Amino acid sequence: MTARMDRRFADLAAEGRPALVTYFMGGDPDYASSLAIMKALPKAGSDVIELGMPFSDPMADGPAIQLAGQRALRAGQTLAKTLQMARDFRLEDADTPIVLMGYYNPIYIYGVERFLNDALEAGIDGLIVVDLPPEMDDELCVPAVARGINFIRLATPTTDAKRLPRVLENTSGFVYYVSMNGITGSALPDPSLIGAAVLRIKEHTTLPVCVGFGVKTAEHARAIGASADGVVVGSAIVNQIASSLTANGTVTEATVAGVEALVRSLASGVRSAKLAAAE
Amino acid sequence: MNQSPNLNSFRGGPDEDGRFGIYGGRFVAETLMPLILELQEKWDEAKDDPEFQKELASLGAHYIGRPSPLYFAERLTEHLGGAKIYFKREELNHTGSHKINNCIGQILLAKRMGKTRIIAETGAGQHGVASATVAARFGLPCVVYMGATDVERQAPNVFRMKLLGAEVKPVTAGHGTLKDAMNEALRDWVTNVEDTYYLIGTAAGPHPYPEMVRDFQAVIGREAREQILEAEGRLPDVVIAAVGGGSNAIGIFHPFLDDKDVRIVGVEAGGKGLDGEEHCASITAGSPGVLHGNRTYLLQDGDGQIKEGHSISAGLDYPGIGPEHSWLNDVGRAEYVPIMDHEALEAFQLLTRIEGIIPALEPAHALAEVIKRAPKMGKDEIILMNLSGRGDKDIFTVGKILGMEL
Ligand SMILES: Cc1ncc(COP(=O)(O)O)c(C=O)c1O
Numbered sequence: 026m027t028a029r030m031d032r033r034f035a036d037l038a039a040e041g042r043p044a045l046v047t048y049f050m051g052g053d054p055d056y057a058s059s060l061a062i063m064k065a066l067p068k069a070g071s072d073v074i075e076l077g078m079p080f081s082d083p084m085a086d087g088p089a090i091q092l093a094g095q096r097a098l099r100a101g102q103t104l105a106k107t108l109q110m111a112r113d114f115r116l117e118d119a120d121t122p123i124v125l126m127g128y129y130n131p132i133y134i135y136g137v138e139r140f141l142n143d144a145l146e147a148g149i150d151g152l153i154v155v156d157l158p159p160e161m162d163d164e165l166c167v168p169a170v171a172r173g174i175n176f177i178r179l180a181t182p183t184t185d186a187k188r189l190p191r192v193l194e195n196t197s198g199f200v201y202y203v204s205m206n207g208i209t210g211s212a213l214p215d216p217s218l219i220g221a222a223v224l225r226i227k228e229h230t231t232l233p234v235c236v237g238f239g240v241k242t243a244e245h246a247r248a249i250g251a252s253a254d255g256v257v258v259g260s261a262i263v264n265q266i267a268s269s270l271t272a273n274g275t276v277t278e279a280t281v282a283g284v285e286a287l288v289r290s291l292a293s294g295v296r297s298a299k300l301a302a303a304e
Numbered sequence: 305m306n307q308s309p310n311l312n313s314f315r316g317g318p319d320e321d322g323r324f325g326i327y328g329g330r331f332v333a334e335t336l337m338p339l340i341l342e343l344q345e346k347w348d349e350a351k352d353d354p355e356f357q358k359e360l361a362s363l364g365a366h367y368i369g370r371p372s373p374l375y376f377a378e379r380l381t382e383h384l385g386g387a388k389i390y391f392k393r394e395e396l397n398h399t400g401s402h403k404i405n406n407c408i409g410q411i412l413l414a415k416r417m418g419k420t421r422i423i424a425e426t427g428a429g430q431h432g433v434a435s436a437t438v439a440a441r442f443g444l445p446c447v448v449y450m451g452a453t454d455v456e457r458q459a460p461n462v463f464r465m466k467l468l469g470a471e472v473k474p475v476t477a478g479h480g481t482l483k484d485a486m487n488e489a490l491r492d493w494v495t496n497v498e499d500t501y502y503l504i505g506t507a508a509g510p511h512p513y514p515e516m517v518r519d520f521q522a523v524i525g526r527e528a529r530e531q532i533l534e535a536e537g538r539l540p541d542v543v544i545a546a547v548g549g550g551s552n553a554i555g556i557f558h559p560f561l562d563d564k565d566v567r568i569v570g571v572e573a574g575g576k577g578l579d580g581e582e583h584c585a586s587i588t589a590g591s592p593g594v595l596h597g598n599r600t601y602l603l604q605d606g607d608g609q610i611k612e613g614h615s616i617s618a619g620l621d622y623p624g625i626g627p628e629h630s631w632l633n634d635v636g637r638a639e640y641v642p643i644m645d646h647e648a649l650e651a652f653q654l655l656t657r658i659e660g661i662i663p664a665l666e667p668a669h670a671l672a673e674v675i676k677r678a679p680k681m682g683k684d685e686i687i688l689m690n691l692s693g694r695g696d697k698d699i700f701t702v703g704k705i706l707g708m709e710l
Pocket of ligand 1: 547620
C-alpha cells in the first residue's frame with residue numbers, strides 16, 4: 026500500500042506544488058458527521074488525510090485536539106470504529122492516502138498484529154504514533170513496515186544532527202517536521218527558520234518533508250509550502266469543527282460546510298506556493 | 305549504568321533500554337527524546353560522582369533530617385496482639401513525607417544540567433510542596449501542575465506551595481486529578497525543552513525516571529535495613545508500603561528484594577471496592593498498557609482508554625503504577641493488595657489515638673494492611689511499614705467525612 030502514498034507525492038512533485046495534508050479527529054463530533062468530513066476533504070483539495078484516533082490522555086496535544094478527542098470518545102468512538110471509518114471512505118476514494126495518527130495504547134490493547142491486519146484491509150497507508158520514538162521501533166514500526174504500512178516519524182527542532190539519522194532510519198512515506206517544540210495548536214513560527222530546517226532534514230533523506238504545527242490560513246500554507254513538500258493543518262480544522270457545533274456539542278449545518286470552505290482556502294494556499302517555489 | 309545481568313538478583317533492573325521485563329521503556333514524543341537521553345547521561349555521571357553523592361548526603365542529613373527514625377510501635381503492637389510493628393518514620397522528614405528525598409536528588413541534577421526552571425505534577429500536594437521547597441532552597445522558579453479536584457481537596461498544600469513561591473496551575477482536563485496534571489506537565493515540558501527540568505514525583509514515567517527516583521528513595525530501605533538489624537538483630541518478616549505511583553514503596557522495598565525470606569507487600573487504593581469503577585488498584589484490577597512514557601499496569605477500558613481512578617487519598621489517585629512494581633508482581637517477588645477507603649480511614653484514626661501519630665491517608669492504607677496481618681502473625685515476627693507521610697494535609701478531608709466542622 027506504500028504505493029498509494031509514493032504515487033501521490035510523485036504526482037505532486039510533477040505538478041510542482043506541495044501537498045496539503047489535513048488532520049481531523051475520527052468520530053468528532055459523531056461517526057456519521059466525521060465520515061462526511063473525511064469524504065469532503067479530498068473534494069475540497071486535501072491531498073493526504075490524517076485520521077486522528079482519539080485517546081483519553083493525548084500528552085502532545087493542545088486544548089483543541091484534546092477537546093476533539095473527548096467529543097469523539099463521548100460519542101462512542103473506538104479504534105475499531107476509526108478503522109471502519111477508513112473502510113467506509115475507501116468505498117468511494119481509492120486514491121487519497123490515509124495516515125492514522127494517535128497514541129500507542131489503544132493499538133497495543135487492540136493487539137499489534139490484529140491492528141496491522143485490519144489497517145491494511147481498511148486501506149490505511151501510514152501511521153503516526155506520537156509516543157513511539159525510534160528507540161521503541163520493535164513495538165509497531167518494524168512490524169508495520171514489514172507489512173507495507175508507512176511509519177511516519179516526527180522530527181522536531183530538538184532533533185539534532187546526531188539524532189536525525191536515527192529518526193529517519195525506519196521512517197517511510199514522508200517526514201513530518203513539527204516546526205516548533207510544543208503541543209499542537211501553538212503559534213506559527215518564522216517561515217524562514219522552517220526553510221532552513223527542511224533543508225537540514227533533506228541532507229539526510231530523499232523522503233518528502235511535510236511541515237506542521239500552527240498553520241491556520243491560506244497565507245500560512247503558502248508561506249510554509251514554499252519551502253516544504255507538504256503542509257499539515259490540524260488544529261485549525263479541529264477548531265473550525267468545534268466552532269460550528271451547538272452548545273452541547275452536536276453537529277450543525279455549518280460543520281461539514283465550514284471544514285470544506287477552510288480546506289478549499291488552504292488548498293488555494295498550497296497551490297499558490299507552487300508559484301512562490303518557482304520564483 | 306552497567307547493570308549486571310545477575311539472574312539471581314531482583315535488584316539488577318532496569319536494562320539499558322529502561323525495561324523491567326516487559327515493563328518500563330521510553331514511550332515519549334520525539335521532542336522529549338533528546339532530553340531524556342541527556343537526563344540519563346547526566347544521571348549516570350552524577351550517581352558515580354563522589355561530589356554529587358556527598359552533597360546529596362549532606363543535604364539529607366542537615367536539610368531533610370536523615371536518617372529518619374525506625375520506631376517500634378509498642379502500643380499498636382500490643383493492641384493488635386501479634387507481630388511486632390516497626391515504622392520507618394518518613395513523615396518526620398522536612399516537608400512531612402518521603403517526597404523530599406527525591407526532590408533534593410533531582411534538583412541537584414537539574415542544577416548540574418544547567419536548567420533554570422522547574423516543573424512538577426502533584427496529586428496530594430506533597431510532591432508539589434517538596435518541589436516548591438527545593439526550588440526555593442536553590443533559587444529556581446517552579447510551576448506545579450495540580451488537578452483542579454485536588455487543588456480543592458488539598459487546599460493547605462496549595463497555600464504552602466504558594467508561600468514557597470511556586471506557581472500552582474490547576475488542571476481542569478479530564479477529571480482534574482494526578483494523571484491530568486502529569487499530562488499537562490508533559491505538555492509544558494515539550495514546549496519549554498531548553499530551560500526546563502521536569503521533576504517527576506514518583507517512580508514512574510519514561511526511563512530513566514523510574515530507576516532514578518527509586519535510587520533517590522532507596523535511602524529509606526537502606527537505613528531501615530540497618531536500623532532493624534541493629535534493633536532486632538534480624539530482618540523483618542514482612543515489609544509493607546502504600547503504592548500510588550510507587551516511589552515510597554520501591555524506596556523501602558528495593559534494598560530488601562534479594563532477602564528472600566522477607567515478604568514484600570504493596571498496598572493499592574481499593575477506593576469504594578474493586579467491583580465498581582471507584583478505585584485505583586492498577587495491579588489488582590488493571591492490565592498492562594502504555595501511559596506517561598512507560599508500559600505498566602493501568603486502569604483502562606477495552607479500547608485502551610485510561611480510566612479515572614478514585615481514592616480517598618489524593619496521593620494514591622493515579623491509574624498507573626511504576627513499572628518496577630508491575631515486574632515485581634509478575635515475577636512473584638512482591639504481592640499487591642487493595643485496601644478500601646473506609647479501612648484506611650479507620651487505620652488513620654486508630655494510629656492517631658493509640659500512638660499519637662497522625663498519618664497521611666496514603667500510609668494509612670499500608671497501616672490498614674498491617675492491622676489485617678499483624679494479629680495473624682506470631683509475637684516473634686516483625687512487620688516493617690513505611691510511614692511515608694504525616695496527616696496534617698488530610699485533616700480537612702477526614703473531618704468532612706467524619707462530619708466535623710473545622
Ligand atoms: C505521604 C505519601 N505517601 C505516598 C504517596 C504515594 O506516592 P508514591 O507511591 O510515589 O510513594 C504520596 C503521594 O502524594 C504521599 O504524599
